Amino acid sequence: MTDLQNAGRYYWHYLKKYWFGFLVTIVLISISTACIVIAPTYLGRAIEELTQYLQLWTNPATRPQDSFGAFHTTLWIYLALYLGDASSIFISSLVLARITAYSTGTMRVGLFRKMQRMQVRYFDAHSDGDILARYTSDLDNIFNALNQALIEIFLSVAQFIGLLIVMFAQNVTMALVTMASTPVALVIAAYVMKKAGTAVNRQQDDIGQLNGYINEQITGQKMIITNGLQQDSVKGFTRYNDRVRSSALSGQIWSGILNPLMQGMSLLNTAIVIFFGSWLALNGSLSTGAALALVVVFVNYAQQYYQPIMSLTSLYGMIQLAITGARRVDEVRNQPDEVNPADGLPLNGIQHDVQIKDVHFSYNPGKEILHGVSITLHKGEMVALVGPTGSGKTTVMNLLNRFYDVDSGAITIDGTDIRRFDLHALRANVGIVLQDPQLFTGTIADNIRYGDPTAAMDRVIDAAQQANIHDFIMSLPQQYETTVSDEQNIFSAGQKQLMSIARTILTNPALLILDEATSNVDTVTEANIQAAMDNVMQGRTSFVIAHRLKTILNADKIVVLKDGTIIEQGNHHELLEENGFYAELYHNQMVFE
Numbered sequence: 074m075t076d077l078q079n080a081g082r083y084y085w086h087y088l089k090k091y092w093f094g095f096l097v098t099i100v101l102i103s104i105s106t107a108c109i110v111i112a113p114t115y116l117g118r119a120i121e122e123l124t125q126y127l128q129l130w131t132n133p134a135t136r137p138q139d140s141f142g143a144f145h146t147t148l149w150i151y152l153a154l155y156l157g158d159a160s161s162i163f164i165s166s167l168v169l170a171r172i173t174a175y176s177t178g179t180m181r182v183g184l185f186r187k188m189q190r191m192q193v194r195y196f197d198a199h200s201d202g203d204i205l206a207r208y209t210s211d212l213d214n215i216f217n218a219l220n221q222a223l224i225e226i227f228l229s230v231a232q233f234i235g236l237l238i239v240m241f242a243q244n245v246t247m248a249l250v251t252m253a254s255t256p257v258a259l260v261i262a263a264y265v266m267k268k269a270g271t272a273v274n275r276q277q278d279d280i281g282q283l284n285g286y287i288n289e290q291i292t293g294q295k296m297i298i299t300n301g302l303q304q305d306s307v308k309g310f311t312r313y314n315d316r317v318r319s320s321a322l323s324g325q326i327w328s329g330i331l332n333p334l335m336q337g338m339s340l341l342n343t344a345i346v347i348f349f350g351s352w353l354a355l356n357g358s359l360s361t362g363a364a365l366a367l368v369v370v371f372v373n374y375a376q377q378y379y380q381p382i383m384s385l386t387s388l389y390g391m392i393q394l395a396i397t398g399a400r401r402v403d404e405v406r407n408q409p410d411e412v413n414p415a416d417g418l419p420l421n422g423i424q425h426d427v428q429i430k431d432v433h434f435s436y437n438p439g440k441e442i443l444h445g446v447s448i449t450l451h452k453g454e455m456v457a458l459v460g461p462t463g464s465g466k467t468t469v470m471n472l473l474n475r476f477y478d479v480d481s482g483a484i485t486i487d488g489t490d491i492r493r494f495d496l497h498a499l500r501a502n503v504g505i506v507l508q509d510p511q512l513f514t515g516t517i518a519d520n521i522r523y524g525d526p527t528a529a530m531d532r533v534i535d536a537a538q539q540a541n542i543h544d545f546i547m548s549l550p551q552q553y554e555t556t557v558s559d560e561q562n563i564f565s566a567g568q569k570q571l572m573s574i575a576r577t578i579l580t581n582p583a584l585l586i587l588d589e590a591t592s593n594v595d596t597v598t599e600a601n602i603q604a605a606m607d608n609v610m611q612g613r614t615s616f617v618i619a620h621r622l623k624t625i626l627n628a629d630k631i632v633v634l635k636d637g638t639i640i641e642q643g644n645h646h647e648l649l650e651e652n653g654f655y656a657e658l659y660h661n662q663m664v665f666e
């Protein structure tokens with residue numbers, strides 16, 4: 074499907090419900106066009122009446138006694154026609170402005186809702202900046218085009234149709250001659266538009282990448298400063314910026330070239346009409362006078378003929394950006410949603426076990442990451458997953474709450490495949506403390522309540538106490554009402570980690586997953602986090618991904634993963650006795666600690 078068809082489908086989807094507003098606009102624009110077409114004839118008539126009146130008036134014998142009655146009436150009609158034109162345009166602009174505001178508002182909400190339904194895969198594969206650009210510059214381009222170009226499109230189409238009617242009413246042969254150059258103009262326009270479309274597509278994708286780069290550099294700013302990489306960062310920026318500049322320039326050139334080309338076509342058209350009209354005057358059946366009058370009228374039409382096309386082509390850059398914007402926004406809209414079974418089973422905790430059975434998984438086809446992984450977690454057990462970096466530990470976690478689905482094999486809770494549970498029910502039972510805890514704008518209390526917004530304050534405090542963060546919160550001037558925001562990043566990594574543990578405790582999950590919760594913090598905080606983790610894991614089925622082996626010494630089972638395959642399983646003592654990979658890892662770590 075071409076971009077144009079795609080954009081057509083997209084705009085139809087969002088604009089069809091405003092059919093009545095469009096109908097009103099079409100009626101109003103038709104009124105305005107009729108007023109514009111008719112008004113000059115009244116001006117002509119007014120001049121004619123004035124001339125007649127003056128001729129009578131200058132001769133005392135014929136000087137009329139009455140006033141300028143007919144002349145005045147004609148002028149009033151002329152004025153009324155212009156007022157009719159102006160007010161129709163004004164009202165239709167208001168109607169279209171309302172449609173634009175509401176429809177782009179709906180697009181924005183639709184896109185945001187979609188983001189909440191989309192698979193994690195999409196976010197892993199696209200930079201934050203690129204996704205953000207679809208919400209900002211792409212939607213802005215759509216808004217601008219709807220706001221400015223829509224009325225122009227209506228006007229141009231109405232003008233064009235009006236002109237065709239008038240031309241054919243006057244003389245069919247000359248009308249056809251005036252239109253003769255249209256196919257050539259269409260071929261040129263199609264070629265230039267294709268080129269411009271490609272350039273603008275590239276421009277928007279380049280802007281997405283530039284945003285992605287800026288976003289990455291902002292996130293990693295401390296890293297850049299620490300390593301003295303500011304110059305390299307600027308160089309990288311310049312590289313992306315150059316790409317945007319070059320694609321924007323070529324987009325502008327191709328979009329901009331269309332208007333002069335159409336002006337050239339208009340001149341050519343006028344020449345064709347003069348040439349053919351003169352031939353008609355010399356060889357046709359019309360009297361020379363009538364033929365010349367026809368030529369004059371059609372020269373006028375020939376110049377007007379390309380006017381609507383030119384005003385559309387002058388907006389072409391904007392329209393093309395809106396077509397590209399629609400493609401990029403639609404790309405997000407067409408992403409597959411998370412798969413939630415139609416009659417998903419309820420899930421109320423774990424009665425016996427969670428089993429990972431012979432699971433094979435790949436993020437991208439042809440590159441398998443997990444090769445037949447099997448792990449059993451009995452209710453209330455703590456199972457730890459260890460292994461070198463890139464061995465697939467986080468991947469296993471990604472499968473447990475269905476961020477991704479397995480390629481083959483299955484994950485079951487009490488014997489039922491997790492794909493059969495209602496997705497929300499499954500997630501309500503699986504709590505995750507991620508490596509990089511995220512706090513949201515709001516108060517500390519709001520942040521702890523995130524998983525259960527209805528939780529009473531005493532439960533929030535209880536969760537914070539279990540997570541060993543209550544004392545710290547109470548030491549802040551505004552305690553639980555302290556505002557957390559992007560600009561006010563006053564918490565350490567460890568404190569954030571503890572708050573996210575408190576958040577998870579509050580949701581009371583049946584299965585708890587802790588992903589390297591102890592990395593990146595000092596030893597005191599680590600001890601705090603360890604205590605908080607012990608609290609939260611007490612009597613709960615939990616799955617811990619850890620790098621520091623001393624945090625999992627008392628795990629019921631330790632699973633060692635290497636290159637996506639389980640190479641050892643057992644408790645700490647059994648694995649030490651086995652004297653394999655785990656034992657080596659443990660001894661190495663002990664030397665360093």
Ligand SMILES: Nc1ncnc2c1ncn2[C@@H]1O[C@H](COP(=O)(O)OP(=O)(O)OP(=O)(O)O)[C@@H](O)[C@H]1O
Nearest residue numbers: 197436437442460461462463464465466467468469
């Ligand atoms: N979204 C993704 N798309 C494609 N490949 C991925 C994705 N996430 C991870 N991988 C690949 O899968 C493999 C396992 O990654 P995973 O994050 O599960 O390892 P890990 O054992 O958790 O590593 P670490 O200890 O460093 O966190 C790696 O080769 C990684 O490059």
